[in-house]
Amino acid sequence: MADNIPVTTKSPKEDFASDQDVRWCPGCGDYAILAQMKKVLPEIGVPREKVVFISGIGCASRFPYYINSYGFHTIHGRAPAVATGIKLANPELSVWIITGDGDSLSIGGNHLIHLCRRNLDVNVILFNNQIYGLTKGQYSPTSPLGKVTKTTPYGSIDRPFNPISLVLSAGATFVARTIDRDTKHMAEIFKRAAAHKGCSFVEVYQNCNIFNDGAYRLLTEPETKFDQVLYLEDGKPLIYGKEKNRGLRFNGFETEALEMNESAENKDLPVHRENSENEAYAQWLSRIGDVPGLPVPVGVFRAVQRPTYEQLSEQQLAGAIQKKGPGDLKQLFISGDTWKVE
Amino acid sequence: MADNIPVTTKSPKEDFASDQDVRWCPGCGDYAILAQMKKVLPEIGVPREKVVFISGIGCASRFPYYINSYGFHTIHGRAPAVATGIKLANPELSVWIITGDGDSLSIGGNHLIHLCRRNLDVNVILFNNQIYGLTKGQYSPTSPLGKVTKTTPYGSIDRPFNPISLVLSAGATFVARTIDRDTKHMAEIFKRAAAHKGCSFVEVYQNCNIFNDGAYRLLTEPETKFDQVLYLEDGKPLIYGKEKNRGLRFNGFETEALEMNESAENKDLPVHRENSENEAYAQWLSRIGDVPGLPVPVGVFRAVQRPTYEQLSEQQLAGAIQKKGPGDLKQLFISGDTWKVE
Amino acid sequence: MKNIQEVSRVTIRFAGDSGDGIQLTGNQFTRTTAIALNDLSTLPDYPAEIRAPAGTLYGVSGFQIQFSSQNIHTPGDEVDVLVAMNPAALQSGLKSLKKNGIIIINGDAFTERNLRMANFSENPLENGFLAGYQVYPVDITRLSRDALEKIELTHKEKDRCKNFFALGMVYWLYNRSMDATVEWIERKFSRQPIWAEANVLALKAGRNYAEATELFATSYRVPEAKIEPGIYRQITGNEALTFGLIAAAAKARRNIFYGSYPITPASDVLQYMASYKHFGIKTLQAEDEIAAIGAAIGASFAGDIGVTATSGPGLALKSEFLGLAVMTELPLVVMDIQRSGPSTGMPTKTEQADLLQGLFGRSGEAPIPAIAASSPADCFYAAYEAVRVAIRFMVPVLVFSDAYLANGAEPWKIPDTEGLPEIEIEFAKAGEDYAPYLRDPQTLARRWALPGTPGLEHRLGGLEKQDVTGNVSYDPDNHEKMVRLRAEKVQRVGEFVEEPEIYGDSRGEVLVVSWGSTYGTVLTAVEQLRKEGKSASFYHLRWVNPLPKKLETYIRRFRRVIVPEVNLGQLRRIIRSTYLVDAVGFNRMKGQPISVSELKQAIEALLEEKNNGR
Amino acid sequence: MKNIQEVSRVTIRFAGDSGDGIQLTGNQFTRTTAIALNDLSTLPDYPAEIRAPAGTLYGVSGFQIQFSSQNIHTPGDEVDVLVAMNPAALQSGLKSLKKNGIIIINGDAFTERNLRMANFSENPLENGFLAGYQVYPVDITRLSRDALEKIELTHKEKDRCKNFFALGMVYWLYNRSMDATVEWIERKFSRQPIWAEANVLALKAGRNYAEATELFATSYRVPEAKIEPGIYRQITGNEALTFGLIAAAAKARRNIFYGSYPITPASDVLQYMASYKHFGIKTLQAEDEIAAIGAAIGASFAGDIGVTATSGPGLALKSEFLGLAVMTELPLVVMDIQRSGPSTGMPTKTEQADLLQGLFGRSGEAPIPAIAASSPADCFYAAYEAVRVAIRFMVPVLVFSDAYLANGAEPWKIPDTEGLPEIEIEFAKAGEDYAPYLRDPQTLARRWALPGTPGLEHRLGGLEKQDVTGNVSYDPDNHEKMVRLRAEKVQRVGEFVEEPEIYGDSRGEVLVVSWGSTYGTVLTAVEQLRKEGKSASFYHLRWVNPLPKKLETYIRRFRRVIVPEVNLGQLRRIIRSTYLVDAVGFNRMKGQPISVSELKQAIEALLEEKNNGR
Ligand SMILES: Cc1ncc(C[n+]2csc(CCOP(=O)(O)OP(=O)(O)O)c2C)c(N)n1
């Protein structure tokens, strides 16, 4: 079952646009993400002053300047650390981490996986453009093998990370993917991420039209996208294609692609379960997109409930006070062995 | 199919014992690992001068001092970085990274996963004692939830990493686990790791008898170990139990445990495939040990062949020379626009 | 028939295998000494290894205490009494033993194997090697076993009591009451009466043995010292840091967020802090030092008091985030418990060589105020004041301690909580016209606005900030202005905090200037010199950045300035560049505190220069 | 009917949108100027954004060149000619324009929208705002479209040629031949003849327009400068670093291992290095700066020459590993291309504020020799010498450059490869009795032993090393010895490298001491003052650690010492502490090089003090 989406009190007409000039390149996919975020935020029921955007460094990471909420543009790769402190200091805040593929998977890889395992209730939005944008076009940990970039004139020899797989193995409790060009889907996923209690990770395929234009062309062009993208829907079979006539199923752990003459919707195909207990299922899904010929799943790969870090932390604090009484400075000082000099 | 084990030229009676006093606590599991390593090294066919041990900081990381080969006791968490430089500088060296659970999964988590994805041909031996030994008993990223340690007097609230799952998702091509007390198995796994071309990751369950004694007691005590440990063997079914009468199979992605009255060896159970194309299979295996009631798999989870990083790097170098001729300094200087002043 | 001699100052060193209970013995002796109203100072000295093999030189665990009827400030250079539980303890302890000093030896431990491990080719008890000392070999192991004959413990278990036997002997030697220790044992082992009994028996047996055998011809008494009335406790530097933070948080009525990553010798602080959750303390054992400070900065942004602590290599990792803290002007406390470097160095040993790293180890012009604790108990006040300044000035503040202070303990007069200076915070208020980088004209602090407050939404970051608005700015003149403002703000801290007083005359021949944990040593040296009528004074820095105004005045009034440090001259460099004074250094890099006598010699050499015509 | 005036020195600034091809235009002008045998110096000035929206102030891309018949060393303080392709370029360029300077303006770009974006409330071409300048508004867009009428390109495409139209006009103004540019265009667009044709047409049209309309009453000629014979090329600082490394590796007959993580303004070096794999260069784009230096250290251990480069925030991250490099005494080169800080600061702007971080930003006493490049071309020699010293002394070496040098270019006389100093390595040999920490008595270097060599197996690490054997040691005296040996080794570098010479008299009134990229500015200022008969001399450091012996001699021979820096006085602090001289600072923190005229004033003020009785 998916998480409930408690879109309760809509903040009445709050405007999340900030007064800063947006300084991305014209045509950058980041604009679409910003637009959806500004659209979604008023709908998630958290007033502006309780929203905090935290980012590292990169084109993506300029995002906080463009949202009129609290924000922190930190240093390269370290937004999860800062977010952890913020959320533990004030668990009531709605905390969003905005990061790029370099920021979160290169220099910041460790903080990201630790964030996931701790299951802090924050939302990570990873703008994956498979390139370092801000530093003008070096390859990133998601650039494909053989990719020619400024620092790989002979082609990259680093096998890319699969971010979905990585955060799954690190223990993320909500894992999803969406595409900059599919704004409706993106908005839906952002809302789901916001609603999820626990660490939500959203990979957004984002086009960098300056240094890596067209990285996702197959997934966004009308001629190809229907056969290249599989929309995950909880409780629904894994089907795709313009006519919904293509489907996936697993045989053991191997993937079978099926093509039929008619819609596959009511065929006997295994259905998608976001909350499948065994992580291996989502892991399997995460690898499908890497296989040539198979579609790239977008949507929610996994959504399960686990206690959040800040809940547990608050509980320990409360428990300690219950057990020992609220800390008393005088008592603290005279605890242990003391002696009196008259 | 498993990797071939090319135990060719045994280094004749080479002694890998160094002249340094071993300074681990009496009773520490590290001794057993050291002993097996010293036993295995002469058998892998690499002369002592071509062996390099690289470590970070921690009890485990003192290892290089105790092996008479080249060694480098670097800084906390960073052994993979140093190893990468060593291997790229001289691909002929047999490079071993020795690390602890804190060293490799806490401060060094990022370097570890990047090492895996690059598939450098090195061997990582992670001594997992679920604790920080050297700094005297703080919890680590593999300590279980609720664990009381010096820094978690109220119990840990951090969900532990599953190291096998993590390195699998990062792309490690050889992933195995063994136990300090099972010295024969350990030796076998070390040999397999050495033989594997590519990044080999071996998790060794290691007892820290001072700060975390008995973390693996169930897996090592004769009364319990047979029901708690499942030995993975390529091409063999997943069976365990003193009478080999217990078995595992998957149904979809869910795990079924079977118990029979007789040996399960010839029953119709799925067999273990180290080189299963889909990573999800090994991921499934990796999670089994986390489920109460199911056994902990040890052995080789995954072994697949991918080009190694240093091969690709050397190829690019050779290719560049072939294409452009060996670099000529004079030509370099006068490349581009020049002009002459007479 | 006791021959009692009065002495004013004694140094004892207990030493043995780390399994011998040396630290415990030392602590008991310390407590008893404190209750007997002597002033005292202690120095534990652990082996680097977790469990070093018994009998090895590198496995020796030591505990040194100096106690006196006068005020004292160091655990002593030279040892009067060495208690050596094995040959290795003897070997390593001899270096610092006084001529004709007393050695109490556990003769049972002088086996061939142990002798070999301790690098003795022959038994030093037999070959005259120890001539010139008063040697008392006692079969401590056997005697304590004998004393516990009736107790149902194995031999091995009984041997764990032998440290109390030794302690009993020493108690006799210094005419100490055993009551406090007996009471402690009984409290400690209230659930294991057999152990309580055994330990008490061993203790008494040791004392009785010394008495009955008239082992020592003379025993000693150290008269009471004049000690300020009050309630006291022993406190280590790391405990004191913890208490200081907790006290400051209580006074500021904010929570502490303590993010850290274990590293010797700072790990204790995280451990202590984690046990005080009922004070509203949140602790995070982060994945590394970088995340630890990052989380602390985040917590400060959200309204907690962000604190992190580490040692040198960890401070290096925090450098980049420290730059962000400077730029975002958030309150933050960063404590560096220095250890011996460079690199991993000698991680269990002390040193003061992170000063320049702390002051300058960041990219760009990123000044940070820094305070240094001068004794274990002073760590309390240093931490407290760091929080006060961090909040008042909206700056990161560095606190320097070191391994010597961290593990060392001294009696601490428990302060009156009401008497601690107030810590007030004035947050920006909902609805006000908030400019994130508008400054208080006096402190130059910007105002703290908490996420969650309507109307104060703003964005911080590491890009250069426009004055007042805090928007990103690449304007050349703005940058120049902001760089200078940040520097000026740090200088203003100097007007807020109290400047230390000079010890001794305020003009004269030689001025000794120091910082941090050398305090006790320098004070002792200068005290002694002054008693000898020499013209030496002492100025000990509390804030090493900014420097106190008075320092210049004093420097100009002395013919010579000397700066003793456990580094190659880091403060000296700053003093020379700031005041253009030819300050000389006294520098020792041995992983140990400097010694009073060596320092005295160095000062005397300066004093004598004049006679030699300088 | 051309009225030609001879001038000795001109500064031109091209400015426009980043899409306007400004850098390309500047580079072509530079090349032509070089071929015309003027001395020159250039300064590109990119916007911080990747693709800033057209017309914005922050999106202005600029390129400044000073050229002269004399030797010059800076791109000029004040601009003689501003080519402004749009209102924003005009707005931001006016600040530095000389009184009565020439402004060539693309009138077509002065639309209402562009004016608004450039913060002009009215059109400055119409309201007398530009009185006091020689203003030449030309409809460059329209005119170049007209010139390309016959070419089959869209309007938008044709507009991409308008920079050549502007360049053509400037060529006319300075009596330049267009041959070199025409030849370049034809070579560059040999596969797209239509573009070749269009660009050449636009270029010629611009020149013809200037000529035909007699746009400028006067044109100028800058006579040839005296330039050393040789083959020249333009080189940026980052290119020069690359070449220096490659040359050193070739001379040492070892491979370079270059590990780095992209960061402005150091990323180029990684990019260049990656393209020279046929020189046996291995590059690793590491996951972060820490891994980059770690891999470089590993590579050095295994026998490559390990190199890494970064900027300030990245250097902070490398601190811990630098400590390891100091302890393990491996050769390593670490280059810091400084940018404006603290924290992220103004990442595209220049600054010199990492000096103290570089020298002191590590835990413990961890000294490192450091060399600073003084001009773009000098980066070649700095990198080369760094490798030499790293290998000879078995030490990490820091190379300082900055954004100004990195992106700036100057003509470089291509050196004779044979003439470069030799770099010899003597590895330990198989079978020898190898002691890892046995030292060369002269350099104090230990010997490099390569994994793979039988019999030399040894283990390095960050724990303190025993002298000679390199075993782990906690011995107090050994630590003291090793700390001092490491420090002494760095001092010995001073005996190996050449000391710079003073410029000007070797005694006198004011000595200017500087380091790094201020070289050109300071030299110019001192040159000018000396021409005016003032007693000023100039000593520019090459190695900032250790300091040259001569420096003290000179410092003592001048009444005053001034240290100009793009920081708050970092070298000044070192000089003051080392020589106890009351060196004053000249400090500007604007993300830009300091200006000659301001510096001159500061020096003059010092010169005049005397008259005022100091
Ligand atoms: C410590 C440090 N190292 C390097 C950089 C330079 N840097 C800034 S952003 C970036 C990578 C940007 O790539 P990504 O995270 O994918 O973001 P994008 O620009 O593509 O959105 C790098 C290397 C930095 N700012 N700080």
Ligand SMILES: Cc1ncc(C[n+]2csc(CCOP(=O)(O)OP(=O)(O)O)c2C)c(N)n1
């Ligand atoms: C930068 C840095 N931070 C912290 C430390 C302290 N430290 C040394 S080892 C260690 C953790 C050891 O745990 P693990 O890696 O599990 O190794 P073990 O001792 O258990 O074998 C820590 C925190 C350090 N040496 N350097």
Ligand code: SF4
């Ligand atoms: S460089 Fe790429 S990612 Fe960055 S703003 Fe431009 S288009 Fe977007």
Ligand code: SF4
């Ligand atoms: S502390 Fe634990 S891991 Fe370390 S040496 Fe001792 S027993 Fe082994």
Ligand SMILES: [Mg+2]
């Ligand atoms: Mg990116």
Ligand SMILES: [Mg+2]
């Ligand atoms: Mg461990």
